Amino acid sequence: MEKFQxxxxxxxxxxxxxxFELWYWTTLTAGTNAYNACLHLAGLTSDDPVFSTIPGVHLAPQPDGGYARVLRGPGDVSHVGWPPIEGEIPEDIQCLEIALEALEEHRDPCLRGERSPTRYIVGECEREFERVQAILFARAGVKETVS
Structure with missing residues (x-):
């Protein structure tokens, strides 16, 4: 929640x-953090402080302050469906997944120069981000904003 805020x-x-590029990546990264928070809150993934590099491989903090690669179950996800989440996904989180997928529709064309960002695209991204935020806040029991 703190990283999302x-x-x-x-x-x-x-x-x-x-x-646009920085705004978009910040929006998408916040959305992915919201998704991970919701998955953790639903008990579908672990909120251990490790960094997922590829499905099943994580960088975990070590006593010496460094990190080591470890094999472990699902933790944070990078994208909807990567890695796949086992178990029943609650309806609100399914709606969050749809919002994130809609955000991702603009990633490649707008960031790789095939399409110029417009106010319409920004508006679409903003609407999807508001959906993500509302779902996160409802699942976390937060009224409006996180401090």
């Missing part, structure tokens, strides 16, 4: 058209 705060300081 820091990213959400950052994206409000960016002009979505002038700084």
């Amino acid at each position: 820091r990213l959400t705060d950052l994206r409000t300081r960016l002009d979505p058209l002038e700084h």
Whole structure:
């Protein structure tokens, strides 16, 4: 939740058209953090402080302050469906997945120069992000914003 809020705060300081790439990545990364928080809150994945590199392989903190690759079950996901989540996905999280997939529709064409970002695209991204935020806050029992 703290990381989600820091990213959400950052994206409000960016002009979505002038700084589209950074604004978009911040939006998508915040959305992915919201997704992971919801999966953790639903008990579908572990919230251990490890970094997933590829499905099943994580970088885990070591006593010496470094990190080591370890094999372990699902933790944070990078994208919807990667890695797949075992178990019954609650309806609200399925709606969050749909919102994230809609956000991702703009990633490649807008960031690789095939399509120029427009106010319409920014509006679509903003609407999907608001859906993500509402689902996260409802699942976490947060009224409006995280401090």
